[in-house]
Amino acid sequence: SQQGEEDPQALSIQEGENATMNCSYKTSINNLQWYRQNSGRGLVHLILIRSNEREKHSGRLRVTLDTSKKSSSLLITASRAADTASYFCATDHNQAGTALIFGKGTTLSVSS
């Protein structure tokens, strides 16, 4: 299956800074989702943006979607050490017999 690709693979910032990570995908989607994974644990759903939406906010998270460029970005504002984790985008291609397709993730490190 075709995966989303996150960029960058790794990101290191200081507490208080903003973190931006990007996701590109290849075929049309029904929605795009972002997940967080703390080291060695399961994934936690953060936010879902539908294909007809351009921007969505949840607390310190802002997600944008550009379907013409087949790309999305996740912005975490005022980062905290607790935001240190891997972040994955996942695409729902709304085809019968398919499930979410995950990218390889961006590893975010926030130092205090």
Next chain:
Amino acid sequence: DVKVTQSSRYLVKRTGEKVFLECVQDMDHENMFWYRQDPGLGLRLIYFSYDVKMKEKGDIPEGYSVSREKKERFSLILESASTNQTSMYLCASSLLLPNYGYTFGSGTRLTVV
């Protein structure tokens, strides 16, 4: 608090053993999924199920089978474990309706020696 529970956090098995990984959800979700996660490869879908006794192959079903006898339980079976099946296994569930996220379990780190 809604949950997806994977029976083991860590598991060590020998090559050739039959291995059962269990996953139980308490959210009455129709869909359940098994992914494996490997460094540099991300999450890859093994099998999923959208109803009791129903199953669909994912991207890498070879060497695995699944069982869903009850709505809340989805088991992953390694018929004859091999060292290349050493991995983190993640179970997830979701509603059948569109535009809902997945709820993941904490994962089972399986080592085959």
